[in-house]
Amino acid sequence: MLKRVHFPSSPLPYLLVAPQLAITLIFFIWPASQAMYQSFLIEDAFGLGSEFVWFENFQVLWEDSHYHAAFWRTAVFSVLVAALSMGFALILAGFAQRVVRGAMFYRTLLIWPYAIAPVLAGALWVFMFNPTLGILTYFLKHLGITWNHYLNGGQAMTLVILAAAWKQVAYNFLFYLAAMQSIPNSVIEAAAIDGAGPGRRFWTIIFPLISPTTFFLLVINMVYAFFETFGIIHAVTQGGPGSSTTILVYKVFNDGFVGLDLGGSAAQSVILMVLVIAMTVVQFRYVERKVEY
Amino acid sequence: MADIKLTDLTKSYGPTEVLHHIEGDINDGEFIVIVGPSGCGKSTLLRMVAGLETVSSGEIQIGGKRVNELEPSARDIAMVFQNYALYPHMSVRENMAYGLKIRKLSKAEINRRVEEAADILEIREYLDRKPRQLSGGQRQRVAMGRAIVRDPQVFLFDEPLSNLDAKLRVQMRLEIRKLQQRLGVTSIYVTHDQVEAMTLGDRLMVLNGGYVEQFGTPIELYDRPASVFVAGFIGSPAMNFVPATSDNGVATLPNDAQVSTSLGGHSGSVLIGLRPEHLIPDDAGAISIDVEMVEQLGANTLLHGTLSGTDHAMVASVAGHVTADGDSQHRFRIAPDLVHLFDLQTEKRLAI
Ligand SMILES: Nc1ncnc2c1ncn2[C@@H]1O[C@H](COP(=O)(O)OP(=O)(O)O)[C@@H](O)[C@H]1O
Ligand SMILES: [Mg+2]
Numbered sequence: 001m002l003k004r005v006h007f008p009s010s011p012l013p014y015l016l017v018a019p020q021l022a023i024t025l026i027f028f029i030w031p032a033s034q035a036m037y038q039s040f041l042i043e044d045a046f047g048l049g050s051e052f053v054w055f056e057n058f059q060v061l062w063e064d065s066h067y068h069a070a071f072w073r074t075a076v077f078s079v080l081v082a083a084l085s086m087g088f089a090l091i092l093a094g095f096a097q098r099v100v101r102g103a104m105f106y107r108t109l110l111i112w113p114y115a116i117a118p119v120l121a122g123a124l125w126v127f128m129f130n131p132t133l134g135i136l137t138y139f140l141k142h143l144g145i146t147w148n149h150y151l152n153g154g155q156a157m158t159l160v161i162l163a164a165a166w167k168q169v170a171y172n173f174l175f176y177l178a179a180m181q182s183i184p185n186s187v188i189e190a191a192a193i194d195g196a197g198p199g200r201r202f203w204t205i206i207f208p209l210i211s212p213t214t215f216f217l218l219v220i221n222m223v224y225a226f227f228e229t230f231g232i233i234h235a236v237t238q239g240g241p242g243s244s245t246t247i248l249v250y251k252v253f254n255d256g257f258v259g260l261d262l263g264g265s266a267a268q269s270v271i272l273m274v275l276v277i278a279m280t281v282v283q284f285r286y287v288e289r290k291v292e293y
Numbered sequence: 294m295a296d297i298k299l300t301d302l303t304k305s306y307g308p309t310e311v312l313h314h315i316e317g318d319i320n321d322g323e324f325i326v327i328v329g330p331s332g333c334g335k336s337t338l339l340r341m342v343a344g345l346e347t348v349s350s351g352e353i354q355i356g357g358k359r360v361n362e363l364e365p366s367a368r369d370i371a372m373v374f375q376n377y378a379l380y381p382h383m384s385v386r387e388n389m390a391y392g393l394k395i396r397k398l399s400k401a402e403i404n405r406r407v408e409e410a411a412d413i414l415e416i417r418e419y420l421d422r423k424p425r426q427l428s429g430g431q432r433q434r435v436a437m438g439r440a441i442v443r444d445p446q447v448f449l450f451d452e453p454l455s456n457l458d459a460k461l462r463v464q465m466r467l468e469i470r471k472l473q474q475r476l477g478v479t480s481i482y483v484t485h486d487q488v489e490a491m492t493l494g495d496r497l498m499v500l501n502g503g504y505v506e507q508f509g510t511p512i513e514l515y516d517r518p519a520s521v522f523v524a525g526f527i528g529s530p531a532m533n534f535v536p537a538t539s540d541n542g543v544a545t546l547p548n549d550a551q552v553s554t555s556l557g558g559h560s561g562s563v564l565i566g567l568r569p570e571h572l573i574p575d576d577a578g579a580i581s582i583d584v585e586m587v588e589q590l591g592a593n594t595l596l597h598g599t600l601s602g603t604d605h606a607m608v609a610s611v612a613g614h615v616t617a618d619g620d621s622q623h624r625f626r627i628a629p630d631l632v633h634l635f636d637l638q639t640e641k642r643l644a645i
Contacts, residue, residue: 187381189343189372193343193365193371193392195392196366196395197366209382
């Protein structure tokens with residue numbers, strides 16, 4: 001039996017964690033429970049009263065084909081955003097690691113996009129792809145492609161995916177670069193002596209060794225795509241045309257603040273909350289297990 | 294198997310030259326140790342042979358073929374790194390098989406080679422473990438195994454034992470030597486440890502500040518060190534140095550003691566080198582030491598002090614037990630042909 005150590009009780013430890021607890025309570029637990037409570041209510045048409053309906057809001061969502069569509073759209077959107085930005089970041093990190101001269105400059109350059117507010121990032125892309133004025137639209141026209149993301153849902157989706165992925169590349173790049181730099185040089189040199197060329201070294205040595213970072217980034221990027229892309233979508237397409245770029249988090253906003261279906265919107269945000277908790281749990285599980293090679 | 298030829302080899306990082314005009318012929322099957330203090334360029338030289346560093350000027354030949362421009366993989370070498378550099382995510386077996394798979398050997402052949410190497414190194418029971426599940430000594434063996442399965446022309450070692458504890462280091466040292474003799478593969482071994490160098494090498498290349506001080510057998514280095522640096526570096530405890538004036542076979546020490554040398558026909562200021570183990574206790578001897586501290590090592594005894602009447606530090610190593618208290622004077626003699634003389638300015642050996 002272990003003997004328990006008893007410390008003399010003192011209010012100090014409680015005082016020390018109090019600010020953190022207060023912040024969590026005020027900015028997370030309280031709004032979350034509000035949303036939870038709200039998701040059980042249906043407001044009447046004039047917003048004058050509300051009725052407690054248990055799970056009816058969820059039931060409605062369960063049967064709502066628009067919601068299903070938004071769900072799949074979000075899945076496609078976030079997988080593509082994560083894959084694109086991580087893939088691109090991986091390539092950049094692979095190159096950056098080899099750069100010796102001007103490495104600092106190159107890295108600083110790559111980190112900039114991360115410092116840009118999502119709405120600004122969105123605006124940037126909107127300008128570049130503006131159907132009448134955009135520089136990229138102009139080039140695309142020469143390639144025989146007519147670009148108008150205000151009319152074409154697929155193009156709108158492509159654009160928000162590009163913008164969202166671009167914004168996240170810097171973050172992924174930093175993590176990938178750090179991960180690559182933590183691999184001892186001699187391990188890579190040993191592989192070179194063993195006869196592995198650069199490509200083979202990458203896929204058989206570097207990539208497996210940075211897999212913990214890949215798992216970590218995958219979750220982070222999914223969470224990012226699920227939630228933090230709101231600003232970009234709002235600036236670029238506002239969920240349109242139609243609902244072709246309305247991902248879940250945008251639908252929460254749209255249904256709640258535009259459609260004024262507060263109960264349904266709250267139910268959606270509760271679902272999102274459950275999703276993010278699930279992803280975090282998966283991540284912790286994975287980080288603990290798979291990651292030790 | 295192959296011989297290695299280094300011709301006028303230099304290495305610069307930007308404007309700084311770290312290796313200067315290295316020359317050396319290494320015979321087929323020879324075990325060469327590159328030894329020198331930290332930062333003298335040993336690793337750089339080895340890595341140039343491996344192809345991990347570019348050659349600034351000069352030429353490296355392996356097996357009569359210029360390899361300057363060849364990739365490491367095309368040089369048919371294997372290297373053992375100081376930190377072992379095992380692939381952490383692969384089992385011991387996969388670590389050893391990695392290079393063979395790349396060379397597209399058949400599965401059966403790969404297995405045969407891996408198991409043969411595992412038997413030689415006695416790591417068969419660890420074949421399915423990951424490197425992190427092994428001790429330092431076992432990792433060291435795996436790194437060796439990864440080198441020998443490749444059956445290369447040349448083995449390169451960069452301080453492979455310096456992360457092991459003292460006892461294991463001695464044991465692995467012997468094993469590496471036996472293995473190399475058995476396989477007969479030309480080897481270059483880098484270390485900063487002169488004992489390791491003396492026991493392992495057929496020949497030693499002593500590097501200092503990017504220059505080759507001397508390249509010869511351990512006995513040559515011990516008996517006829519080419520410079521003050523080599524004389525001080527090889528041998529333990531280190532050689533005693535005292536300035537003296539040499540005049541036709543007699544050297545006069547700062548305290549006016551006279552020591553016979555075998556260097557006739559020379560006169561002038563010199564640095565005289567006396568190995569502690571060559572000082573023989575003799576009450577009529579010319580060399581007198583004020584002993585300040587006695588170090589009992591069991592088999593022999595070290596007497597630390599200064600040359601009487603001066604403050605030049607001196608050490609004498611005397612066989613057996615000597616009971617001497619501090620603060621006593623001891624006299625020694627030395628055979629003339631064991632007295633080393635060096636030029637005071639150039640610090641090079643004066644030919645005897
Ligand atoms: N990549 C490098 N850039 C600049 N200088 C280097 C580099 N690698 C080694 N050096 C310098 O070259 C010298 C020799 O280094 P090294 O071969 O590692 O020494 P050793 O292995 O003998 O301890 C050192 O002075 C070191 O500072
Ligand atoms: Mg070194």
